[in-house]
Amino acid sequence: MSDAAFSNLPEFSVTELSAALKRAVEDQFAMVRVRGEISGLKFHSSGHVYFDLKDDKAVLNAVIWRGVAGRLKVRPEAGMEVICTGKLSTYAGSSRYQIIVEQVELAGLGALMALLEERRKKLAAEGLFDASRKKKLPFLPEVIGVVTSPTGAVIRDIMHRLQARFPRRVLLWPVAVQGEKAAGEIAAAITGFNAMVANRPDLIIVARGGGSVEDLMAFNDEAVVRAAAASLIPLISAVGHETDTTLIDFAADMRAPTPTAAAELAVPVRTELLAQTLDLERRTLNCFTKGLKDRQRHLGQLARLLPRAESLFATPRQRLDSAADKLQHVLQRNRQIHEVRFNRTAARLRDQVLRDRIVIAGQRATTLWDRAKLAQSVRLAQKTQKLQGLFRLLESVSHKSVLERGFALVRGEDGSVRRRAVQVKAGEALTLTFADGEKQAVAEGGSPKAKSKKPIDQGSLF
Secondary structure (H helix, E strand, C coil), X not given: CCHHHHHCCCCCCHHHHHHHHHHHHHHHCCCEEEEEEEXXXXXXXXXXXXXXXXXCCCEEEEEECHHHHCCCCCCCCCCCEEEEEEEEEEECCCCEEEEEEEEEEECCHHHHHHHHHHHXXXXXXXXXXXXXXXXXXXXXXXXXXXXXXXXXXXXXXXXXXXXXXXXXEEEEEECCCCCCCHHHHHHHHHHHHHHCCCCCCCEEEEEECCCCCCCCHHHHCHHHHHHHHHCCCCEEEEECCCCCCCHHHHHCCEECCCHHHHHHHHCCCHHHHHHHHHHHHHHHHHHHHHHXXXXXXXXHHHHHHCCCHHHHHHHHHHHHXXXXXXXXXXXXXXXXXXXXXXXXXXXXXXXXXXXXXXXXXXXXXXXHHHHHHHHHHHHHHHHHHHHHHHHHHHHHHCHHHHHHCCCCEEECCCCCECCCHHHCCCCCEEEEEXXXXXXXXXXXXXXXXXXXXXXXXXXCCX
C-alpha cells in the first residue's frame, strides 16, 4: 500500500484509542462468567481485591471492588478454582484488559471439598484436633454462652430445651452465621467469651441451623477453628443437621448433631436429677442402717467372747497384795539400818574437838593480822618517800620554775607555743603566760632597722 493510502487513515490520540477499546470491550462483554484458578491474590489496604484467573494456557486480570468484596459468599483464596461473574473492561494505565468481578462461586462441590480436606489435614497436623486437647464439659454450668444469630430459630430452640430440662442463665453473643463477615464475628465471639471476667460463661455453644456447604463455610474458616481450639472454656459445636460436618466440629470439645441436642448435652434433666438424688439418699440411708446393725451384732459377739473383769484382775491383785506386804518389811529394815549408822556416827562426834580447833584458828588469825598491819605501814612509808622524790624532780624540770626566773610562755591564737620569732605573724593575738598569770598582747610588724638588729641572747630557758 502506498504512503497516500496510509495518510487517508483517521488519526487517534492514545486516550481516544484507549477509550474506544474500552467501549468496544464493555459493549461486547457486558456480563460474562469465567472459570479459572485464583493466583497472585492481594487484599489491598483500600479494601479492593486484586488477583489473576488462569488456566493452562492464559491469564486474566481480575478486581473486586471494596463494596462487592464485603457481600461475597465465598472468600477468595489462592489456588481456589472458582467461577467469577462480572464484566470485562480495560485499564488504560497499563494497556490491559480485566474482569470486574461481581460474584464468586466455587467451581463445583468437588473443588470445595478438596479445599476443606486440605485445610483439615493442615490443622490436624498442628494438633488442633487431638483428643488430649478436649476439655470435660461441666456437669451443671451456671452460665451458658451461646454464639449464634439472634433472629433465627436456633436460639429459641436452645432456650426452650434448657427451660424444659434445667433452666440456666444464658448469655447470647449475636453474630452473622453466613456471609463474608460471619467468620470474623464468630471467632471474635469465642475469644470475647474467654476474655470476660464478670459473668464468664462455664460453657460455650456455637450453633447454626442447617444449610448448604456454601452456607456453612463460615464454620470451616481457619480463624474460627483456631479460636475454638484455643478456647479455655469448654465448647460445644452444634452446626447444621446431624449429617453436616464442619471443621469447627473437630476442634470443639463436644459435637452435637443439632442445636437442640447441644442444649441436652449442656445440662441434665432437673426432674431426673432430683429423682436420682432421692434414690441415692434412700440407698445411702439403707446402707448406713444396715451397716450400723451389722456392727452392733458383731460388737455383741465380741463382747460375749471377752472374759469377765474379775478373772482378768484376780492375778494382778494377788501380786499387788504380796508386793505391799514385802514393801512394809523392807521399809522397816531400811529404817533400822540407817538408825544404827546414825548412832555410831553421833558417838564419834565431840564438841571439845571443835572448840580446840576454833581457838587455834583464832590465834593464827590474830598473828596474821598483826603482821599484815606492820607490812602495810612499811610499804606505805616507802611509797610515800618515793612519791615525794618524784614530785621534787618534777618541780625541778617544770616550766613554772623557768617562769619564776623572769621568762614568759608565748602562745598563738590556735593555742600552740611560738618558739621562734618567725612563727609570729604581724597583728597576731598572742597569750603571754607569766609565773603569776596570763596577759594578752598583739604582735607588731617593726621597722626594717629594728628587724636588722641583732637579737639579744637571753640564754637557755632551762
